[in-house]
Amino acid sequence: AHVPFFAERYSEAEMIKRSQEFYKLLNKRRSVRFLSDEPVPREVIDNVIRTAGTSPSGAHTEPWTFVVVQDSDLKHKIREIVEEEEEINYKKRMGERWVNDLKRLRTNWIKEYLDIAPYLILIFKQVYGRLPNGKKKTHYYNEISVSIACGILLAALQVC
């Protein structure tokens, strides 16, 4: 069914004000590596993921999967897998130059926050989908589309 397009209209002054306030809010976002374990209502996480799911995508393929992990044991298993891979990244895969570039960020492969955060949101890209006949269906621009959805997810988190 056709859904007519509707957009809220604001005066020029309001548009300027809204764009300023949103800038100020988003400019406070930071990639923190020390997190609080304070609980957050699950409904907030669900709404944030719903928001990410409104993202545009190449040929409307919506090539993303969001998985929310709340269970402590599962979070810990994920931490172990991530740290193991990241240690190989830092020590072998990235190479001296990249590791050097990262030095001033003082990041490493230890990720305590994966145990501490009340939720982990795992984000997967669907490189292909399935047609009704079971054949693979290429998802054009899947990485770009999922990354745009991540940007919208970050904006939604910052709003809450």
Next chain:
Amino acid sequence: AHVPFFAERYSEAEMIKRSQEFYKLLNKRRSVRFLSDEPVPREVIDNVIRTAGTSPSGAHTEPWTFVVVQDSDLKHKIREIVEEEEEINYKKRMGERWVNDLKRLRTNWIKEYLDIAPYLILIFKQVYGRLPNGKKKTHYYNEISVSIACGILLAALQVC
């Protein structure tokens, strides 16, 4: 200089409400191909791009360039280049399968809106940067980082 991290705190009820409202707002975004030529204050566009520039990026490389085009002749030249490339995409590069997948979207290579929109925002990814000594410096994850910035740009536009 160290800038302490500060985050606004909301009650659980407020967080739920804010996440709902932001979802409702973003869910109204659409990839429209028929645009209004109504003027928009340049300040709004600048703030929206500033907001996109707050995006996270691999190793803090900020590998994006945003170019705002307002001049009619230049917009028209861009339209011609884009349409020429897109016609080749549709007729040769994308292949029958992809073109078929796009049929239900009824898109094609004609992009009148590139003349009509008051502004075009061109987005470039910087595949590499330059070191002080002039040597190339790889920008890790440049496409992912720029795409995340695009997601934040879309969110900022939708807010205004």
